[in-house]
């Protein structure tokens with residue numbers, strides 16, 4: 001395993017489960033010091049403990065990414081704990097209620113927009129300020145295939161993820177000359193706890209939507225995310241990268 005993230009400090013939101021957990025573990029395997037930020041502190045601590053158990057450096061912090069003051073404190077925790085911030089993955093997210101737009105409640109709408117879209121603004125605002133202090137960094141925002149196409153009964157999620165792709169482009173262009181690269185990842189349906197409540201038929205139906213004939217794995221999404229965060233991606237910014245088993249190509 002290459003240790004190309006040695007000496008780097010990473011911040012992963014939603015790092016206690018699924019894709020975020022895989023990103024945190026792969027970053028640690030490649031030498032990064034990792035702060036795992038999640039609504040579920042116990043689960044985040046377990047991921048940090050697993051990293052420490054393998055000789056890595058990690059810490060956990062509780063955060064609700066939909067709350068500005070909590071995001072500010074979580075980024076400050078990174079600086080207080082490891083002294084700087086080099087790479088960030090804004091990954092925390094929820095599926096939200098399923099209904100067509102006309103039936104979507106205001107409450108459900110605001111919840112999904114707060115957790116999946118506004119959170120990325122709050123996070124990047126504090127991450128960019130921290131990265132500027134140490135001369136730059138790299139950010140990956142976890143969008144979705146639904147950052148470029150739609151899906152039935154998911155108006156808030158589709159809107160939020162399209163917004164994440166737009167916000168990624170905006171921040172990337174504004175900070176390109178300041179040493180900060182910003183990209184977005186668009187996973188197809190991935191076999192994580194986010195999909196755990198689906199009945200088996202729905203799970204099978206989702207598999208069939210992917211030309212590759214299966215759901216993706218968190219490790220596959222993490223592999224792309226780490227490439228985009230790494231120095232190997234030094235000329236890549238403002239772009240949106242699918243890891244979707246061919247879903248969007250159809």
Ligand code: NAI
Nearest residue numbers: 014017018019039064065091092093144187189190192194
């Ligand atoms: P997951 O449910 O396994 O993990 C999400 C993590 O985010 C959990 O640990 C949860 O506690 C945390 N979280 C939720 N709300 C939070 C909040 N307000 N503040 C802080 N932490 C919070 O989900 P998964 O599948 O790993 O999803 C991660 C990201 O990937 C999400 O942004 C999701 O929209 C995106 N994604 C997932 C896909 C999938 O099929 N699983 C497909 C495309 C994108």
